[in-house]
Amino acid sequence: MKKYSADTQSNLMNDRELIKANVKTLIANGTLESEDDLVKLICEEIRENNRLRKARKLEIEQLRLTRERLINKRKYYEEQRVFYERYIADCLAKQSIDDKQAKAKPTKGASFRLKSRKEKKVVKYSADQLIKKGILLSLDGDEVKNTKHLKFVIKPLLVNGQWSIEAFYLGVSVFTTKLILQELLQKQYENVSVIKLDDKAKVNVNLLIHLLNKKFHTAL
Structure with missing residues (x-):
């Protein structure tokens, strides 16, 4: 004591x-x-x-948690800003090329180049390729269960930021649906990571946006 x-x-x-x-x-x-x-x-x-x-x-x-969420949200919006700036710049660049080609006098060579350019817009993948990329997660329906002979074709529509995606099994169309960039970005913002295409194909939203951005919105 x-x-x-x-x-x-x-x-x-x-x-x-x-x-x-x-x-x-x-x-x-x-x-x-x-x-x-x-x-x-x-x-x-x-x-x-x-x-x-x-x-x-x-x-x-x-x-502390609120601060972390705000930092993550700021990072997300910054990424979206960069994405939209690149998307707008790409659209303007493509529009400028289209305007110049429309004004130019058509020649055999120019016609061939224009046709080739349009053909390059169509993107084709096998189901196995999309699965390997992590984009295609699963398939429903008897007609699309076998991925070996299943192909996907993605092509832009007339409206910028919209595409059609069509699935073919042994050369036969099994479903067609439309992709809208704004809707995909909204899903991404709402933290919806997976969506279904035509109630048959489950896809990863983030990786699908990345693919569309890489194939269609990068500089020519």
């Missing part, structure tokens, strides 16, 4: 007597009913401090 000096013991005794006197004063004026009330008040104060400490700790953790 720790030993105190005579002066310290004297001070402790004085403090004790002072506390007793103050407690008697509080009891006399009706603030306290008994000495036990003071102990109860001290216990309540300790519990309240513990509660406030836990509440502050929880609030700090919530603020």
Whole structure:
């Protein structure tokens, strides 16, 4: 047990007597009913401090998580800004090329180049290739269960940011659906990672957007 000096013991005794006197004063004026009330008040104060400490700790953790979410959202919007800037620049570049070709006098060579350019817009993949890329996740329906002879053809529509995607099994069309970039980006924003094409093919939204961006929206 720790030993105190005579002066310290004297001070402790004085403090004790002072506390007793103050407690008697509080009891006399009706603030306290008994000495036990003071102990109860001290216990309540300790519990309240513990509660406030836990509440502050929880609030700090919530603020930290909010900060992380805001940082991630800022990163997402920055990526979307870059994507849209590149998309708009690419559309303008393609429009400029189309305008120049429309104004130019048609020649045999120019006609061939224009035809070749349009043909390059069509993208073809086998189901196995899309599965390997992580884009195609699963298939429903008896006509599309066997991926060996299943092919997908993606081609842009007249409206920028829209494509048709058609699936062929042994050369026979089994389904056709339309892809709209704005809708895909909205799904991505809503954290929807998987969608179904024509209720048959489950695809990864992020990787599908990446493929469309890479094949159709990069600079020529």
